[in-house]
Amino acid sequence: MLGARFDRVVVRREGLRRPFPLDFAARLSGRTLRALDRRGKYLLGDLSSGETLLAHLGMSGSFRVEHAADPGTTPAIIPHDHVVFQMSSGARITFNDPRRFGVIDLIAPGQLTSHAAVGVLGPEPLSPAFDADALAHGCAGRRIPLKVALLDQRIVAGLGNIYASDALHLARLSPRRAAGHIATPLGRPRAAAIRLAAAIKTVLRRAIARSSTVRYREARFRVYDRDGDRCVTPGCGGTIQRFWQAGRSTFHCPVCQRS
DNA sequence: ATTGAGACCTGTCGGC
């Protein structure tokens, strides 16, 4: 898509979580995609019109890339194809999302920072801006459990249910611990914040290197979806358990994540 | 401030 023009945009239903914006296809047609970026779980496309093409995969969304020049391939519509972008490069990019929890939206120029979700995102976990100080600052004074705090995109952007559990396990911190406990009363980081910030970076770098979210059904994690398994922490010997927090499943080792 | 429950949807899996 990058550097190509939108030749034709086909919208195959009213919307996903929300209705598609007014004149969505018309506002894209003839524009060029100048740059691609990402904030947290949001994909951002910088358009020659100054608008931003915003996308979120939700739980089940995906983009499929096909090319007119690919020999022996006949691009076809399959179930749950909702938006098709035909590009001047010959590429055809299709947004498919069975559960329709995803987002496809257009943001007017300059409106991204005031966007209800994107505008309040916390720091990028792999950027230098995210460190123990930033994490402690975000958690200070909060009495919510650490696991719930890690899922709050305003504290740190982009962590989901898998890596929230895994990062806490690597840092050997209980998911039930109050988030505020990793900071001093003045919001300075305690040892736990230093461990957790580092663990988040380690877990995410490893996940990206292994594409473990892209193929998450085949992937194996430290604790996620491993209840009943033996804990991987050297010398621990505990058994991974699952419980519920804020409506989501949390996995942890009650032995090495006691506090 | 925080929790909990429910909503949005369809697909998959395990148990019977």
Next chain:
DNA sequence: TGCCGACAGGTCTCAA
């Protein structure tokens, strides 16, 4: 085989 409930990578809103 087929049916049924539980659960799923994520937000978002409302009530308590």
